[in-house]
Amino acid sequence: MGNNHRQSRVAQEPSIDRRTVMKASAALGTLALSGATFGATGVKALPDGPEADEDTVALQMFHREWTEIESRIPDVADSGFDAIWVQQPAEMKLDWNDLTYDGTMGFYDEVGPYGHRDPHPPIGYQPVDLRNFDSSLGTEDELESLIETAHEHDIEVIVDTVLNHMADPVGPDGRIDWPQFDENEHFHNNGTLGDDCRVDGEAANYECDLLGLPSLDIEHPEVQSAHEAYIEKIASLGADGLRYDAAAHVWPWYFAENVNPLADDLDLWRVAEVWEESDIDRLLEWADTGMTVFDFPLHAAISDAFENGSMENLSQNAAPGVAHRDPSVAVTFVQNHDAVGPGVQPTDDAQTVPEGRAVELAEAFILAYAGMPMLYRSGPEEYHELEDEELSTLVTISKEFAHGEVIDRDVGIDHYVFEREGNLLTGINKGGQPRSVAVDSSWANTVLVDATGTGDDIEVDSSGKITVEIPAEGYVMYVEDADSIPAERGVSFDSLEYTVDEAESVDIGVTASAGDEPLTADVTLAVDGTEEATQSVDLDTESSTAVEFELGTADLDDGEYDLKVAIPDDSDTATLLVGSEADGGDLTLRTTVDVGYGQSVYFTGSTDELTDWGGGIEGTWSEGNVWEVTIADPGEFEWKTRRGPSGETGDVWERGDNHDHTDLEPSHQGWADDD
Missing domain, CATH: 2.60.40.10 (Immunoglobulins)
Structure with a gap:
């Protein structure tokens, strides 16, 4: 939750194999250099139900206007992300110049807990009118355009949703009115939680103001109607999912009986912020209302292990985590706008990236581990995660191979080796010296290759024992070599x-x-x-x-x-x-290749129908990055593809030998300008 203080953590309880062997490319090492993808894209990112899908890697994109986020969508797609999480769109109390950041004083005098890293408090968490989607982030039309552009690039959009409260009535320009709600009729008015709260027991968590923000009375039918219209409007703009802000401070029955059934009807995926770092049963009870939850217990273990603690405390036997109990409802994270990652230090330089190697190693961990990863990096000026080819490679490895039961293979103070059964063997070393670890594995009589392109190949004998070499402050991600995987009968x-x-x-x-x-x-x-x-x-x-x-x-x-x-x-x-x-019939040429936003595939060849080796005929794209063109069959001919701007011509040749008239759907050989 983003407000002027860190969210309180409350402990009271609410009332409420098949083995899949993924085939790696024989050239994984080169892919690691280019940030390319191993498999098909264009599939639905978020699952149909409220589950945390391990095929999905999401990115939190905050502190930017809708138009700027939209402009970066092609980069998000190129980096391999399937979904983004954006801030709440309703009319809000604060504007950009009201925020504290890098020593600049805003409406709140004090610097927030991580004010050196992110604008404080984030825009969007003090709503004034849930009906009006024109805000400091941009207009409703701009948000809709952002979502449409995301969908064009197979990116789904999770929209933050604030149900617990409205804006603090004291604003930068004087007292604020809430056009939808009456102060005396629609709010609890029981004081502030942890301060002057006038309600005892469990109800205090749900009916006293969180951080002084007026708590809505969700039992009031007009409040329920306002929330229903609010969520329906988010869905009408094309959003694919919801993130429930401060869910721990809204009665669980409201999610079970009202909110999540509505989200189901609207085909909206959802994840809840329930800031609880130790009581996993409590988090699972929230999930049972019909949603996934952020895995705060695992986050706490990650912060400890990668900063000053032992990696032994991150293993399944030691670390708490929703991902250990029920990975299907666990959304994992290293940091977000409220919770800092391991080793992040304050900086007064707006150009300095605060994340260091500890955060990068922790990201490698969650991308290989159980649960659905949600990544976030603060960025004073730029989205540096979108320029990180190492991270892009990890995202692709996560989607292709991070499936199956987690098996701890070896763990020590500085290293952790674990397997996703039969699919991925990960070794992470936070220490300053390389580490050699002998472990058992699920493979036998095969070859494993490091999908990151850094480690040497490993030959696995009939016993399954192998020795994993992990570089200092680094990681390896071993998968079965495609050449060693037999074709099916x-x-x-x-x-x-x-x-x-x-x-x-x-x-x-x-x-x-x-x-x-x-x-x-x-x-x-x-x-x-x-x-x-x-x-x-x-x-x-x-x-x-x-x-x-x-x-x-x-x-x-x-x-x-x-x-x-x-x-x-x-x-x-x-x-x-x-x-x-x-001679006179039609035939279709087809290839599968991702060319990026604004580019097309052009088919050219040794015949007039294919421009006689000219710029080529622009192909038609279909889901899965399949490009094709249908021409009158000219008989014997050779052909190839070129890449170029959509609606123009192809100017970059496909690598390799020409195809001929007997090979109409060959594997693409890459582009001549590939690194």
Whole structure:
């Protein structure tokens, strides 16, 4: 919660495998240098229900106007983040010049607990009118535009939501009125929690003012109606989720019976701020009202371990954490606008980045650990996290590989090695000397590669024991080498479409794979349901082989035919175009590659239909960064892709050899200007 003091922490209780092996790129080391992604993008970031999705990495973006945040959305997408959390949009009491920051005095004389790091107090947490979304952060239209731009880049938006209170009536320009609410009718008016609160017991947490901010009476039907309209308006702008500010000071029944059912109806994900660092049962009871919670107990352990304490206190056996009990409701974090990260020191220099290596190592920890990570870095002038290629690589590793049960493998004062069962082996070392640690693992007879691109490959023998070398003040993230992962049992065509002139022969390429058992079988090729050829294969476990059929077409008329290749327990299909159908029909070229905001993929080749190696034909984008173009089939040709600004032409060539007319959906080879 952002106000003029740190939020109070109250202890009273409210009333209320499948193993997946992710395949790493064979060139993980080079990806670490470029900040590129390993897998497909374009999927929904936040889960449909109120769960903390380990496929999602979110970024808190505060202290900027809507238009500035919108301008950085392409950078957010390029950095790999799936969602952003922004401040509350309602009309607010304070403006930018009312804030204390870097020694500048604002409306509140005192510097906040982390006033050296963030504007104090943050804009947005003292609402005046929940109906008016024009504020110091920008206009309602600008917020809607921000959300639309985020969605265009597959970024979802979590909007802060203040339900507990309204603004302190004493403002910079005199007393403030709340146009929606009556001071005597809609507020509790029981004094301030921890000061002159006139309510005893558990009710004090919910019916006395927090930090002097007037507590709304959520039992009043007009307050409930105002909150309903407020949340519906946030949803109407396209928001994907809510962060409930100061949730620990709103009666839990209100979330269970009113707020979360409404959020469900509006398809809004949600996370609650319940600042409790020790009582995990209490946090889980809040989650049971229908939402996720920030993992404050794990945050406290992280701060201790990476600052002055032992990493042993971060292990599962020692550290408290919602992520240890129920990771599906745990949103993990290293710091936020209220809670400072490990090792962060005051600075009076607005250009100085306060975060150091301790924060970076802690971020590596939560990105590899259980729960859904929410990252935040303060930034007096710039979002330096969006320029951090090391962090971008970690975000991608988190989404691709940080899945499965957490298994502690070794822990000491300065190091912690843990595994996400069968998917990721992480070693973190906060000490000043390199660390060599021998551990057990879930792998056997394979090779692990460091997805960060820094550590040497590790060969795992049949016992599963390996030695992990962790650099000083560094980390390694080991995953199974893609080249050591056997293909699944099956058979597949090498192309989606084959073309041939009438009466000529065509080579049909097929790949057969054994999987985890030997494969002895006939591979059959059929044309329009009629078997035309058979070849036998005899494969050892985890091996593959190429099978090539020479198919004659003398008995086939011009036209389009269905091809089917099969083994006893698997099959695949493709299309055969013969004669004039091959010459005059259409075909589609397709590739999967991320080119960034404002760029397009252009298809060019050795035919007029593809601009005869000119600038190319602009492709059409679809979900998953799939680009394609459909042209009249010119027969035999070669082709390649180029990259360039949308609506113009391609000027950057794809690397590697040209593709040909038999390879219509090849893997992209990267761009000529890639590092």
